[in-house]
Each structure stands twice: as structure tokens, then as C-alpha cells.
Amino acid sequence: MPEEHSENHIFRALADPSRRLLLDLLFEDDGRTLTELCDYLNMTRHGVMKHLNILEEAGLITTQKNGREKLHYLNPVPITQIHDRWVSKFSKAWTSGLNRLMSRDKNMVPLKVANLAAFLFYRYKFLSRVEDKNLYRLPKRTRT
Structure with a gap:
């Protein structure tokens, strides 16, 4: 994946306030389940899953299966790269x-x-x- 393409994915993912809230929640307490994250957003479980998928495609979060649960973790590397490149x-x-x-x-x-x-x-x-x-x-x- 070219560098510009991944930067575009990151910026698009960060453009939505709900996705930024999800990143803030994972920053506060990493390794949350979908159910835990749904408690903070006023949307359906399916809507939160879509936002999490976009964040995962952009590389901003990673996931790990733990039995029946899927844990979501913040990946700070892309944000650091954006900071180094732009900010x-x-x-x-x-x-x-x-x-x-x-x-x-x-x-x-x-x-x-x-x-x-x-x-x-x-x-x-x-x-x-x-x-x-x-x-x-x-x-x-x-x-x-």
C-alpha cells in the first residue's frame, strides 16, 4: 500500500468524531470489547462495528481474539507518523x-x-x- 494511500485512510478515519471518540476510549483503557465500546456511543452495535473496521483498515487499531470476545487495542504508530510528517x-x-x-x-x-x-x-x-x-x-x- 503506497504511503499517500495509507495517509488518506488515516485522515479519513480520523475525520469522524465517533471514530475519534473510540480512539480516545482505547487510549484511556486499551483492550476493550465491542460491548464496552458500545456503551459510550449512541448508535447500534453494527454501527460501532463499522467504525471499528474503518479504524482497523487504517491501521489505527489492532484486534486480538480472546475466546468469543474480540479485544480492540490502540496502535499509536500511524498517529505518530502523521504527527512527525505533518504536525x-x-x-x-x-x-x-x-x-x-x-x-x-x-x-x-x-x-x-x-x-x-x-x-x-x-x-x-x-x-x-x-x-x-x-x-x-x-x-x-x-x-x-
């Missing part, structure tokens, strides 16, 4: 930008840097069209 290179730019900004102004107090970081975070979340914009509030600005 880390962009976070390096943000970090180096903040470092350059701080090195330019030696008198910059940490509060200003915190306000700047909060502003950049808020701006990023706003541009990402966060549903609940009240969740990310900027700290009150202090005059200096």
Missing part, C-alpha cells in the same frame, strides 16, 4: 518564530509572550472554525 514541521516554525521574536526584544516580559501565544492560539482556532468560540478566550489585556 511537527509546522510546530517548529511557530516555536522558532516565538524564539526570534523574544531574541529581538530582550525586554519582553513573559506576560507579553503569554498574551501573544494565547492570541496566536485563538487566531488559529478561529481560522479552523471552532464550533464553540467561547471555549478559547484570550486573557484580559493589561496595559504596560
Whole structure:
């Protein structure tokens, strides 16, 4: 399977909130059965099975038969690869930008840097069209 094809599978699998919830549940307590996972989702057992199959095809979870039960385990390798390939290179730019900004102004107090970081975070979340914009509030600005 080509690298891009597997990345597309991973991104498609992560696009659904129900599948992300399943991954969160497996992160909290690995090795859950289908019945245990169904308790957390408001859908039929068949619907949860479909979501688990998509996660398994993307390589995000693995399964193991234990008698009559099938245990589901989180596979962190694909998410780590996605992080290394896509997230880390962009976070390096943000970090180096903040470092350059701080090195330019030696008198910059940490509060200003915190306000700047909060502003950049808020701006990023706003541009990402966060549903609940009240969740990310900027700290009150202090005059200096």
C-alpha cells in the first residue's frame, strides 16, 4: 500500500468524531470489547462495528481474539507518523518564530509572550472554525 494511500485512510478515519471518540476510549483503557465500546456511543452495535473496521483498515487499531470476545487495542504508530510528517514541521516554525521574536526584544516580559501565544492560539482556532468560540478566550489585556 503506497504511503499517500495509507495517509488518506488515516485522515479519513480520523475525520469522524465517533471514530475519534473510540480512539480516545482505547487510549484511556486499551483492550476493550465491542460491548464496552458500545456503551459510550449512541448508535447500534453494527454501527460501532463499522467504525471499528474503518479504524482497523487504517491501521489505527489492532484486534486480538480472546475466546468469543474480540479485544480492540490502540496502535499509536500511524498517529505518530502523521504527527512527525505533518504536525511537527509546522510546530517548529511557530516555536522558532516565538524564539526570534523574544531574541529581538530582550525586554519582553513573559506576560507579553503569554498574551501573544494565547492570541496566536485563538487566531488559529478561529481560522479552523471552532464550533464553540467561547471555549478559547484570550486573557484580559493589561496595559504596560
